[in-house]
Amino acid sequence: MVREELSSKSISIVEVGPRDGFQNVRKEIPTGDKVKIIDLLSAAGLRSIEATSFTHPKWIPQLKDAAEVIRRITKPPGVVFSALIPNEKGLDRAIENGLEEVVFVVSASEALNRENFNKSTWESLAELSSIAEKARRNGVQLRGAIAASFGCPFEGSVSVERVIEVAEAFRNAGVSAVTLADTTGMAHPLQVKELLSVLLSQLSDLPIALHFHDTRRIGLVNVYSAWQAGAKIFESSIAGLGGCPYAPGAPGNVATESLVYMFHKMGVETGVNLDRLVECSQITQELVSDRRPDQGQG
Numbered sequence: 001m002v003r004e005e006l007s008s009k010s011i012s013i014v015e016v017g018p019r020d021g022f023q024n025v026r027k028e029i030p031t032g033d034k035v036k037i038i039d040l041l042s043a044a045g046l047r048s049i050e051a052t053s054f055t056h057p058k059w060i061p062q063l064k065d066a067a068e069v070i071r072r073i074t075k076p077p078g079v080v081f082s083a084l085i086p087n088e089k090g091l092d093r094a095i096e097n098g099l100e101e102v103v104f105v106v107s108a109s110e111a112l113n114r115e116n117f118n119k120s121t122w123e124s125l126a127e128l129s130s131i132a133e134k135a136r137r138n139g140v141q142l143r144g145a146i147a148a149s150f151g152c153p154f155e156g157s158v159s160v161e162r163v164i165e166v167a168e169a170f171r172n173a174g175v176s177a178v179t180l181a182d183t184t185g186m187a188h189p190l191q192v193k194e195l196l197s198v199l200l201s202q203l204s205d206l207p208i209a210l211h212f213h214d215t216r217r218i219g220l221v222n223v224y225s226a227w228q229a230g231a232k233i234f235e236s237s238i239a240g241l242g243g244c245p246y247a248p249g250a251p252g253n254v255a256t257e258s259l260v261y262m263f264h265k266m267g268v269e270t271g272v273n274l275d276r277l278v279e280c281s282q283i284t285q286e287l288v289s290d291r292r293p294d295q296g297q298g
């Protein structure tokens with residue numbers, strides 16, 4: 001997470017392509033290509049990069065080279081590399097590999113939490129305190145992420161109260177920020193505005209990040225709505241990589257280059273060099289391009 005105070009004319013970006021994107025690419029991406037893309041991302045000015053996930057390869061074989069990726073990437077000063085962790089074992093591996101930041105995901109929807117992690121939302125939150133304590137002892141920053149913040153493919157709508165309950169649990173555990181994830185691309189701009197107005201007033205001390213998927217091609221509209229509501233941290237993916245496991249062929253995350261283009265046009269700084277980013281996006285598309293024909297361009 002970017003640590004300095006953000007002026008009203010700047011936002012910060014968390015690049016999630018190497019984690020959320022790569023895990024959804026069918027083709028096996030060689031480790032060297034992953035390293036190359038991550039190096040291009042940091043060289044383009046991205047300061048927070050979710051580089052991989054320490055999840056058992058049985059669940060996410062695409063990221064089985066997590067440790068090697070972390071070992072081989074260039075680590076310029078001022079760039080924070082993070083990894084997603086599904087449990088304490090994931091945290092142990094992140095610590096062994098010298099990561100500065102980890103992301104622990106809990107779903108606001110009971111059904112999605114069971115589907116993804118094979119336990120209830122509250123069982124996941126019960127693990128949170130020991131994870132937070134161990135992260136603190138080891139000097140690792142912990143970020144929380146709430147999956148299905150804007151709806152669930154199994155349960156349908158997810159209440160604002162439910163999202164706030166989970167966000168409060170994260171805050172009480174001392175996380176540095178909480179990400180509201182629109183895991184399956186169900187959010188719409190008015191919903192984004194309403195949820196943020198409640199969250200930003202009730203949990204004003206907790207930095208909130210937004211993670212929108214472009215499943216229904218309105219991801220960037222949701223970004224704009226969130227920014228207008230006061231949000232300043234956005235997660236996005238180079239070349240719009242990613243996808244939605246419940247909607248095969250759907251586009252992935254909001255593309256980082258589109259997000260940067262939009263904010264720069266509006267006079268909002270991102271710290272990213274757009275030309276270099278676009279070049280990185282083209283190279284990324286070439287490197288991951290022989291995906292199955294039914295996969296969306298994302």
Ligand SMILES: [Zn+2]
Pocket residue numbers: 020181183211213242253
């Ligand atoms: Zn995602």
